[in-house]
Amino acid sequence: xxxxxxxxxxxxxxxxxxxxxxxxxxxxxxxxxxxxxxxxxxxxxxxxxxxxxxxxxxxxxxxxxxxxxxxxxxxxxxxxxxxxxxxxxxxxxxxxxxxxxxxxxxxxxxxxxxxxxxxxxxxxxxxxxxxxxxxxxxxxxxxxxxxxxxxxxxxxxxxxxxxxxxxxxxxxxxxxxxx
Numbered sequence: 001x002x003x004x005x006x007x008x009x010x011x012x013x014x015x016x017x018x019x020x021x022x023x024x025x026x027x028x029x030x031x032x033x034x035x036x037x038x039x040x041x042x043x044x045x046x047x048x049x050x051x052x053x054x055x056x057x058x059x060x061x062x063x064x065x066x067x068x069x070x071x072x073x074x075x076x077x078x079x080x081x082x083x084x085x086x087x088x089x090x091x092x093x094x095x096x097x098x099x100x101x102x103x104x105x106x107x108x109x110x111x112x113x114x115x116x117x118x119x120x121x122x123x124x125x126x127x128x129x130x131x132x133x134x135x136x137x138x139x140x141x142x143x144x145x146x147x148x149x150x151x152x153x154x155x156x157x158x159x160x161x162x163x164x165x166x167x168x169x170x171x172x173x174x175x176x177x178x179x
Contacts, residue, residue, distance in 0.1 A: 002035055002038060003035070003038045003039045003042045004035050004038075004039045004053040004054075005053065005054075006039060006043065006048075006052050006053060006101045006102055007051075007052055007053065007054055007102055008102055008103070008104070009102055009103045009151060009153070011102075013051065013054055013056070014051060014052070014102060014146070014149065014151055015149040015150075015151075016051065016056060016149050017147070017148050017149050018049075018050060018051050018056045018057050018058045018059075018146075018147040018148075018149075019056055019057055019058065020057075020058050020083050021057050021058055021059060021082050021083055024082055024121055024122075024123060024124060024125040025123065025124045025125050029059070029082070029123050030123055032050060032055060032057070032059060033059065033061060033080050033123045035053065036048045036049075036050065036053065036059070036060075036061045037061055039053055040061060040062075040063075040101070043101050045101050046062060046063070046064045046073070046076065046139050047060060047061060047062030047063075047139050047140075047142065047143040048060070048061055048062075048101060048143070049143045049144075049146030049147055050147075051146050051147065051149070052101060052102050052146055058082065058083045058084065058147045059080070059081070059082050059123075060080075060081050060084065060140075060143040060144060060146070060147065061078075061079065061080050061081070061143075062076060062078075062079055062081075062139050062140065062143055063076055063077065063078035063079060064076040064135070064139070073135040074134060074135055074136070076135065076136045076139055079122075079128070080122045080123050081118070081120045081121075081122070081128060081140070081143075081144075082120050082121045082122065082123060083120050083121065084118055084119070084120035084140070084144050084147070085118065085119050085120060086116055086117075086118045086140065086141065086144055087116060087117045087118070088113040088115070088116045089113075089115040089116055089117055089131065090113075090114075090115055091113075092113070092114045092115065093111045093112060093113055093114060094111065094112065094114045095109045095110065095111045095112075095157075095161075096109070096110060096112065096135075096138055097109055097110075098110045098138070098142060098152045099165070100142070100151065100152055102146075102151060103151065103152070103153065105164055105165055105166070106153075106162065106163065106164055106165065107162070107163070107164075107165050107168055108152060108153055108156045108161060108162035108163075109156060109157075109158070109161035109162070110138075110142075110152050110155045110156055111155065111157060112137065112138045112141045112142075112155075113137060113141065114133055114134070114137060115131075115132070115133040115137060116131070116132060116133075116137050116140070116141070117129070117130065117131045117132075118130055118132070118140050118144075161173075
């Protein structure tokens with residue numbers, strides 16, 4: 001399909017809750033998913049949510065093999081997740097550096113659950129249920145936040161731990177290793 005424009009912080013659509021997908025395995029949904037993959041890959045992202053390209057539906061994609069933005073991260077399987085549901089498995093949280101295609105060139109230290117179960121379907125209606133931890137858990141939480149109109153800077157506890165990647169790196173504050 002096509003690479004799409006990514007909405008940036010400041011666009012009010014990023015703060016709107018997305019609607020559930022009523023019907024899966026439809027040409028429109030498959031086209032949206034392909035646009036998400038094309039856009040994410042063109043920008044070396046680890047994930048992308050439909051609201052980030054201006055589509056108010058509960059659809060995310062994520063994957064990671066090797067990514068220069070996350071050089072130390074463990075692999076995350078290529079996943080299309082429609083109407084996701086996340087359930088933390090315990091109260092343990094860990095802070096880790098995050099970035100976002102909607103907040104380019106910036107990073108922040110964000111607390112996330114370390115272990116969770118997520119479920120939903122793929123674009124064809126096949127059920128997906130996984131129990132994950134580490135970077136995989138962080139990525140799915142980050143992307144699903146977009147579906148609820150939440151952008152990662154809203155989760156940062158200490159704004160002194162938020163800034164431009166270049167400046168954080170020069171000050172030896174930004175560690176490129178994921179959580």
